[in-house]
Amino acid sequence: IGTYNDDGSGFKPIFSGNFNGNMHTIKNLKVDETVPYSGLFGRIGNSSNSGNVDSLNVYGEISSSSDYVGGISGEIAYGSSITNSDFIGNVSGSNYVGGIAGKCWYSSEIINCYSNSTISAKSCAGGILGAALKAGDDRYNIKVENCYHIGDVSADSNAAQIIGASELNGNKSTTVELLNCYYLKGNEAVNGEYTKADVNPTPANLLKHIAEDLGSAFSSNTDTELNDGYPVLAWQTESKTIGDINNDGRIGIADAVLLQRHLLNCAPLSANRGYAADINQDNIID
DSSP: OOOBOSSSSOBSOOBOSEEEEEEEEEEEEEEEESSSOBSSEEEEOOSSOOOEEEEEEEEEEEEESSSOEESSEEEEETTEEEEEEEEEEEEEOSEEEESSEEEEESSEEEEEEEEEEEEEEEEEEESSEEEEOOOTTOOOEEEEEEEEEESOEEEEEEEESSEEEEOOOTTSOOEEEEEEEEEETTSOSEEEOOSEEEEEEEOHHHHTTOHHHHOTTEEOOOOTTTGGGSOEEGGGGOOOSTTOTTOSSSOSHHHHHHHHHHHTTSSOOOHHHHHHHOTTOSSOOO
């Protein structure tokens, strides 16, 4: 999606819409490229329109012999964002390689995301973001907030758990902010310049209990088969028990009220809640 042509003509259309993953999972994604901009998305956002990816869980193997490689996107730019999403797997490339995105260009954000992955590159490898770099003499604001990474990150130069390489544009008012981010103790969080770094090196046994610190978008996780027991996004732990729509461990009036509100178009249901609301399992909520 939004990939790069290898015939010299440059980009296919860059993705610049809103991709709502609707709390679904993509499994067995395999990307093996020789051109730049590789991931589920090649690049998100152009000079005319920004883009957003939200509420998506991706398992896969992403590799390229070129630059700008990310678990979810090779690059995000021009006010684009990736939110409430995660990547689990392996990401490898030449330069600018990250668990969520390879590079942020101009202003962009990664918020409420996690990466449980192995990252490798020649230069600029990051558990969340490979590089936050300036583009010419432009003003930009880049933010990574409420994120964490677990897994190995390696590169010949500039490897870190959150952002592999970061720089500010001294000629313009620019910001690179790392806010409320967590990573395994004993590693580096970021290489280079930044405006603010609220980062927390945490032992592995404690990192499994930081859901509350990460904020309401996250949930504690006791299922070792799901992200090795580390915190997950709140929508990933919702009930799949038929009838228990509000995931409180019982079927009652509160579930009936949620179902009624949904049928009256007052409250959309997530994928898991939709499954629980399909009482007779005919793939229709009625």
